[in-house]
Amino acid sequence: MSAVDAETNGNFRTTEQVDAVVIRFCGDSGDGMQLVGTQFTNVSAVFGNDVSTLPDFPAEIRAPAGTLGGVSGYQLCFSSSDIYTPGDEVDTLVAMNPAALKTNLADLKRGGTLIVNADAFGKSDLSKAGYESNPLDDEDALAGYRVHKIDMTRLTRDAVADLGLSLKEADRCKNFFALGLVYWLYDRDPSTTQEWVKTKFAKRPELVKANLAALKAGSDIGYSTQAFTVHYKVPPAKLPPGKYRKITGNEAVAFGLVTAAHVSGKELFYAGYPITPASDILHELSKLKNFGVRTAQVEDEIAAITATVGASFGGAFAVTASSGPGIALKSEGIGLGVITELPMVIVNVQRGGPSTGLPTKTEQADLLMSMFGRNGECPMPIVSCSTPGDAFDAAREAMRLAVEFMTPVFLLSDGYVANGAEPWKVPNISDLKPIDFKHTREPNGKDGQYLPYLRNDRLVRPWAVPGTPGLEHRVGGLEKWDVTGNVSYDADNHQHMIETRAKKVAGIADHIPEQPLEGPESGELLVVSWGGTYGSIRTAVQRAQRAGHSVSLAHIRYLSPFPRNLGDLLKRFDKVLVPELNCGQLRLLLRAKYLVDAQGLNKMKGKPFLVSEVYDAILQHLGKA
């Protein structure tokens, strides 16, 4: 936090202008922390800051109240310049109970602001969090921070006292009290939140009043308490001009898929089975029925992928989404999509694995499953999402490749991209190009026959749909004679078909952009990454570049096939570093394909990279650490 400009405000208070601030709200899962985090994000985005968020919640809807396992947090960074991550260190930590303090204090930076609900530090609260004595009394432990112990529960009850709420209802407003205080501290305009409260609780006017009163009471405390001597301003960011909105990765995937279909004159079919963190894609799409989107919440992920295959056979732009465990169930059905050469997108919002793993945490450990996790030789294109906003473009690309090349395509997202939010520039409708495709209406064989596996120069077969007279044909999971599509157990044909399917997918490399480089065209170290780690890796690489180090970044969107120039790029650097949230899956692919001695930085903690972790690794690989 750099104090650019300080002015006195009244007799005891100064206003500091700062470039970027990281706030984390944390409390019990029942404390409404996700809600206030989202509100702060909205207010900051609408104000014009760049924002990046990291919601972090337990897998249990309500773990026992007050325990360490039940702590839910929402971190966000808002800034007056471009940012790509929610921040390594927290400037202001709001802790609603002892468990939240215990699990989050280590991330608060020295000199940072700590705001706690002092009312929640009773004896039993302390023991649930495993504290033997009250940490708020431990002056040594809190010495390095600006600590504000505020009786939030009592003050909130006072604020809503006349509204006839039960005690429980009154206490549920204390998240808005905390939010009001932080709004005051960072000079935020609360009107977006006030409007939200009015719409959200429209049916319960007393709750509208209560939450607004709590919000105001929080803000008043900031104003009237002598302890808050500084009050901060974060001016709007200088983003490229245009209209913006806040978007999460899951929203962007849904928008991208609907857009791809709509501009191509098609309606989208989506089948899915609820699973964290992919469910919001289903939720978003099921709202968009006026685009002709047909969503089916089916009985399991096997039904989801196979219904997708059926819809694609019928001529729809078809999609299914899930996360690791569900994707595992889909394997056989995806293979059917590959052998029938029908277009569809399979979205995998990756989470910690194996098995049920860490349902609400992020990881990148399904890359090899996407490449190889099916029986037989079963090649598929893979596209990945780098940021929440980028998921919009990635989803459209996945659909384009599926339809143009008649193949199932994986779209890889992850928990961090899916739930994270950032400002997104609303696209220009005229920039959104339709996908080039047609449904064959005429026979393509010599004597009026339809040959479903007669390929074009890209090895792509035609897409004739039921209802077209004269083109009746059968597809299926048994090996096909090329051209006729009849069942064939012929040895040479099988080899030919395997090679043809592989060639078709490999050929996509000629129809995707070359791999861009961020930084010099050659040098000492090339950092290669993919997916949701983009923000922290990019920030770390830029920091190293500013420090004068010879390092460039290749962040890969197209993981199968790789961009055609990737091998060449790798050769131009002395060393290659591949940071991933897995044991080294991209690294394995790069080593296998390009015989390059790539080194890894591997983190499997269910959390994104900190910028500092990547930065340190860069220095270490440059021999500068």
Added chain:
Amino acid sequence: MSTSIDLPVLTPKDFASDQEVRWCPRCGDYSILAQVKKVLPTLGIPKENFVFVSGIGCSSRFPYYMNTYGMHSIHGRAPAIATGLKVVRPDLQVWVITGDGDALSIGGNHFMHMIRRNVNLKVILFNNQIYGLTKGQYSPTSPQGKRTKSTPYGSVDAPLTPVSVALGARASFVARSVDVDIQHLCMVLERAAHHKGTAVVEVYQDCNVFNSGAFEFASKKGEKEENCIYLEHGKPLIFGKERDKGVRLNSQNQPEIVELGKGISEDDLLFHDEKADDPTLAFLLSQMRYPDSPEPMGVFRAIDRPTYDDEVNDQVREVSEKLGPASLEEMFNSGDTWTVA
């Protein structure tokens, strides 16, 4: 499904594909294929609007032999594939071809959910009480004690009754027939084809290689009349070569076989009501299984119930009318927006 006047007149031959049929000689599948080819031309539906979707098994090779659109898919999943297809293409008549293992073992989940949703699909369940394609293991419909390759000492599994399963899943149409009872099978298939909603037709199918003769009780002339009760809507349940026996409900509301005459008249018998809202009687009938009792054949239930594909598409239409035409602009700008100058 609309019938257009200038539709070419189709014959069974038009529905034969150029692929050689590869079932074992005398397999019951041949007869079922022949009856389907007979029924389709009577429906007034253009050939290109039929789709046959199957799973895996001997029976599931069926689509290759039909000159219609088709998909031979993966084991057990045909109902889900057909559901996706039917939702996006309600204009098509979609048939699901499945076996006893395909529908009730690996695909049991999809089978149940297709039925409860009442997707407008015609389903032929080829029940040979055996796994044919994998060469003769017992299936979920094999009788307890059945000796097969995988149960050399007899199976200990309790079997399912497909008709009961379908009724339990709220089937709007369930019927049973036998492969070689040509007229009866044609009648049942035709009824299924005209039904709106999931129409489940269980066909007893002889696998003469691994389970030969399993359904002779229901196919042999002279025996079947004694062993089967041919259901007719609104008619009393009478059976027997001499039509001298019937079924009535006893004081515990259980079906009981009685002889007609001797003080019992037709009016005392159970009358079949395939349109009954309450599936209880249909379920009781489905539980009458040979050899414990004569077995009902024909249509157990045929009721009207909204179909899933209609409901999905109606909702899309209603919401579209309410929200007005789709606009990407509007979608992108939903929620709070701000402008950077």
